[in-house]
Amino acid sequence: MARLRQALRGAAPMAAVLGMAVLMVLGAGEWATRNELDTQWDNLRRSGEVQALALHGVATRYSYLPFTAAQQPLVAHLLHNPRSQSVREAANAYLQTVNAHAGSDALYIMDAEGLTLASSNWNTPSSFVHQNYGNRPYFRDALQGLAGRFYGVGKTTGEPGLFASAPVEQDGRVIGVVAVKVRMQPIVDTWAQLRDPVFVADERGIVFLGSVTPWLYKTSRPLSAQAVQQVQHDEQYGPQWQPEPVPWKLLQRPEQPGSELTLDGTGKRYLAFEEPLPDLGWTLTLTADSRVVALARQQAWALASLASGLLVLGALYWQLRERRLRENRQARIELEQRVHERTHALQQAQAFRQSMEDALLVGMRARDLQGRIVYVNAAMCDMVGYSADELIGQPPPYPFQHPGEEPRPGEPEGQGAESRLRHRDGSDVHTMVYTARLIDGDGQHVGWMSSVVDITAQKRAEEQQQQREAQLQRVQRVITVGEMASTLAHELNQPLAALVNYAAAARALAAQGKVELLGDSLAALSTQALRAADIVGRIRRWVRQHPEAREPCDLNAAVDQSLALLLRAEARRHGVAVRLDLARGPLSVSADRVLLEQVVLNLGLNALQAMQSHAPSPLGRELLLHTTADAGHASLQVLDRGPGLPPEIAARLFEPFFTTRTDGLGLGLNICRSIVESMGGELLARNREGGGAIFEIRLPRTNTP
């Protein structure tokens, strides 16, 4: 569609140019035709005037001659004495002389009957003397007393000529006629010089004079029968004359001064200009070949076509040039656009790469083959604490080289290598370095590209993980103790329940007097009581299984450890702050480290629970762990701000199965005391001043070397 439109857009001016060219050719032809026509018509008109004048001159030059001759008394004398030989001779001589002087063709005298009495050519073979011209119109006219004029073919000579006549009057009576004949041949001879036909027609339209002989005495328009008779009577154009049409047609052309003459047969055309000669009653017709006009038109067409061709060629050339210019311009625009797009894409890529590099947490470092640093990214700079400006261009050893690390002479490919770097602030940076060849755009190996992953945190995490695993093992042991307590609770409940049941059964049986069954029940009751005792014994045994694990350990460390294990997290969960007030230096005691930690943990948890169930003290909810040492003992006090220890509770505090809690087993403090005592220490409890309780572990100190 667009293409079609484009083609149309291209074709339209072309079509316009072509159209214009055609119009120009046609216009030029038309203009040339008109111009040529005008010229031709002008020529014809001018020529017509000249020819008419000449014709007129010839026709009228001798009009006076008959009249003048008629005045000669000799003429009258002759007419009176036609028979006198001498008079005739005198008249002949006179006429001959006058005729010779005047230059006319023939001068002759006729009597009233038309008989020629004397003639200038009396002595020639074609003498008019004794010829009767009574039927000639010029004779008739003169006989009427008028000046006659007549063009016709001579009756005697057979030569055409113009006859002019004048009457010879005497006493108001016409006694004779003097006539002169003038040949028109000289003027016709001049016409022969003309290229195109010239002819003269009389008032009846009969061509009688002209450059084209075959046309002579032919009719250019139809004649009436009377006219034909008249002409034949007058023998104007010879005695054998018959009307015969000219071999051409005249067409009146509108808007033009003349007509168009078309020859029969050949179809040749002429411009025909008619110049009337009114006083002679003739019409002079001059022609010009139409071919001149056609030629002019053709020439104009040829010229115009040439010009148009040049114009069209010019237009084509111009169009081509325009198109090429447009294409060039388009190409330039496209090129610019491509350059712009390319630039933009490059900028984008650059920005993208920059962002990527900046976002990378992995350090990137490029070096040339000599080891000189040529590039570092932001992460690399952060990793070692030096700016890019400080690093780029540095040959080895680099400022971040770790003193303990040997600079690597060759670079390993592919596999990463662990490497320690020295941060600017002196700290060690553990890294994993992956190095690959740096290949430039030409595929040349120009250096090394390394990605440097900071694994310091990972290393640290690994260390911490190891520590945590160690802790976990300890927690496991604590949990085992807790689980054991729960299992014990269930186990212990069973014999207790059985005890109660047997007791009830025994009571019922006793009431019923069923002695035998009563005995069985009581026996079963004893069994269950022993079973309960056995379970309690197992606890003690379990506790006693560990004395071998006693070793010198730090009471402060045990506090720290139990806090780290669970206590701090629990305190946070209860919303209780933990405060430490630890003695300086290690407090070395001999104990099973794990059991000691569990006792601390147990006391701590008790304290937290005490505060949980109690309205917050005005002194705040705080767990205080306080270690002190005197000469022989190290002690840890666990201080809470709970409800404290009412006397009735304080008294039974360490009894087995005594508990103030609904879900308590009542074994915790008992076991704790057992553990502490097994280490040669003691567990004490008392109220704290200002509210709350104090539980204190006192253990004998060991002297560490």
Place this chain on the structure above:
Amino acid sequence: MTEAPSSDTAAAPLRVYIVDDDEGVRHSLAALLLAGGHAAHAFASGPEFLAGADLSQPGCVLLDLRMDGMSGLQVFEAMRQQGTVLKTVFLSAHGELASAVAAVKQGAVDWLEKPCDEQTLLAAVLKAASLSQEAAQRARRRNTLLERWAALSPRQQEVARLLATGISSKEVARALAQRDPERPIDPRTVDTHRSAIFLKLDIRSSHELGMLVEDLEGAASRAG
């Protein structure tokens, strides 16, 4: 099946099942209940109990929550699925409050924490036994009705369902004719059916019939 007279129920020994994996507890409970004059049956585990006990006879189950293998709650669920009339009292050890509460919500009569005193235990057992008796009676009654209902011809069942809605014999006849135009029925025939239905079902009023049909449909939907 003959219905036991209500006076016999009180005299007959209460059937009590004890399910506990602890031998001491199991035996001591049995001893206690036997001393109280009840019929105690002890089982050491859930599967043993489900296999050996008659779940359709009224009675009480003392069910330990915490047992190896099948737990108390699982046993309870199995009993429910078998449509037992037995009522359950759970025995829980210390610290199993949540499980016990859940059990009661699911239809257990009560729960007792071990060790518990004699009076509490016996009261719970008696309460469960009496609830179980009621449930058994309801079940029996429903079974009797079902049997009687089954004795009705299909046409009689159809008529009975319509009569149960409380409409007259004439309306029943019209409704049946509408339902099945090829089998028109005369209101007098409906009356005949009605007498036969009342006789077979051993009832006296349309109201009773209504309750019965409702019961039956309830039972059917439960069974379905």
